Amino acid sequence: MKKLLITGGAGYIASHTNIECLASGFELVIVDNFCNSSIEAVKRVEKLAGKKVTFYEADIRDQDALEEVFKKESDIEGVIHFAALKAVGESVQKPLEYYENNISGSLVLYKVMRKYGVKNIVFSSSATVYGDPEKIPVDETARIGATNPYGHTKVMMEQILMDAAKAENWNVVILRYFNPVGAHDSGTIGEDPEYPNNLLPFISQVAAGIREKVVVFGNDWPTPDGTGVRDYIHVVDLATAHVKALQYIDKNPGVHVLNVGTGQGYSVLDMIKAFEKVCGHKIPYEIGPRRDGDVAEVLADPSLAVKELGWKAMYGLDDMVSSAWKWQSMNPKGYRG
Ligand code: NAD
Numbered sequence: 547m548k549k550l551l552i553t554g555g556a557g558y559i560a561s562h563t564n565i566e567c568l569a570s571g572f573e574l575v576i577v578d579n580f581c582n583s584s585i586e587a588v589k590r591v592e593k594l595a596g597k598k599v600t601f602y603e604a605d606i607r608d609q610d611a612l613e614e615v616f617k618k619e620s621d622i623e624g625v626i627h628f629a630a631l632k633a634v635g636e637s638v639q640k641p642l643e644y645y646e647n648n649i650s651g652s653l654v655l656y657k658v659m660r661k662y663g664v665k666n667i668v669f670s671s672s673a674t675v676y677g678d679p680e681k682i683p684v685d686e687t688a689r690i691g692a693t694n695p696y697g698h699t700k701v702m703m704e705q706i707l708m709d710a711a712k713a714e715n716w717n718v719v720i721l722r723y724f725n726p727v728g729a730h731d732s733g734t735i736g737e738d739p740e741y742p743n744n745l746l747p748f749i750s751q752v753a754a755g756i757r758e759k760v761v762v763f764g765n766d767w768p769t770p771d772g773t774g775v776r777d778y779i780h781v782v783d784l785a786t787a788h789v790k791a792l793q794y795i796d797k798n799p800g801v802h803v804l805n806v807g808t809g810q811g812y813s814v815l816d817m818i819k820a821f822e823k824v825c826g827h828k829i830p831y832e833i834g835p836r837r838d839g840d841v842a843e844v845l846a847d848p849s850l851a852v853k854e855l856g857w858k859a860m861y862g863l864d865d866m867v868s869s870a871w872k873w874q875s876m877n878p879k880g881y882r883g
């Protein structure tokens with residue numbers, strides 16, 4: 547495979563993945579509608595990589611626009627499908643928008659791939675498909691049971707892709723990400739939420755004085771310090787898993803489902819303490835009520851990805867929080883600054 551279509555290619559995880567793909571010799575065609583990103587991310591990726599990408603501003607639900615891309619870029623051989631809406635809370639408020647964007651977008655993409663004979667795809671799935679897991683760590687055979695509309699869209703997107711892959715003989719890697727955090731070590735690309743939904747960008751903004759304090763969602767969970775435990779993974783480690791997945795499907799046809807996590811858990815208080823160490827001052831926090839839909843602990847069993855892809859997470863907690871802080875400090879207004 548040489549030339550790839552990257553849907554949602556201006557987003558947080560895609561930007562980091564684009565860097566790794568360009569470094570590995572892939573040519574990239576990016577499609578994004580900027581509903582949660584900015585062209586600045588694409589420009590910075592080009593600058594960092596020292597290479598150009600081809601960019602189309604388009605919504606993947608627009609079949610004509612997507613077909614134009616496949617016609618113009620007739621030698622696309624593989625796709626990484628990142629484009630989706632991803633905020634759990636918002637998905638509860640606006641389920642129809644989430645189903646419309648994530649499901650319709652995927653259906654159009656898969657139909658256009660079929661029409662243009664593109665058979666290789668890596669798909670961004672999520673640990674959210676496991677809901678509240680019965681057993682920790684979670685392996686890929688665990689029961690699927692999403693607990694919110696966003697999670698349901700990921701379960702459905704996986705299922706549609708698996709069915710299409712079977713009918714069309716596609717080669718697929720479904721990557722179930724655990725909790726991606728951190729940023730590129732240059733400090734020039736990173737996560738840029740206006741209002742953060744997730745813990746680490748929230749801590750970052752409190753550390754930078756943009757927000758007053760972190761609210762810890764419960765300290766009465768059945769975990770060592772009572773706060774929620776998650777499997778945080780450095781976004782650059784996650785990015786390299788995509789390159790390995792692309793190389794893997796070249797030699798291993800069929801459908802593969804892989805967890806991408808570290809297997810190591812950290813609590814909310816661990817994350818706050820680690821951040822205090824890198825930013826050099828206290829991070830104000832208070833204990834609040836549990837957040838609806840949260841679970842005590844989610845940890846990956848990443849051994850299948852390690853075995854099949856020859857991939858392993860290289861970065862630890864210090865790298866995750868220090869890179870997040872570097873990005874925050876260098877870009878107080880994100881890509882808008
Ligand atoms: P992101 O919002 O930064 O990236 C998604 C990109 O897709 C954005 O640039 C957005 O503008 C684009 N997009 C959305 N709908 C589109 C459409 N219809 N047409 C064209 N472009 C569209 O999010 P991210 O964190 O980089 O997530 C990337 C993928 O990984 C998503 O599929 C997400 O569900 C999945 N994921 C993310 C996390 C996480 O915690 N960040 C965890 C698990 C899985």
Ligand code: UFG
Pocket residue numbers: 632634672673674675723724725726743744745746748760761762763764773774775776814837840
């Ligand atoms: N938390 C707080 N305060 C905050 C934000 C989060 O205490 O302000 C806690 C949560 O209760 C949880 C932990 O920090 O215990 C992590 O919460 P995040 O919101 O960062 O991450 P989640 O594990 O809840 O969910 C994220 C994504 C999901 C995805 C999942 C697994 O939001 O879409 O990771 O990939 F499915």
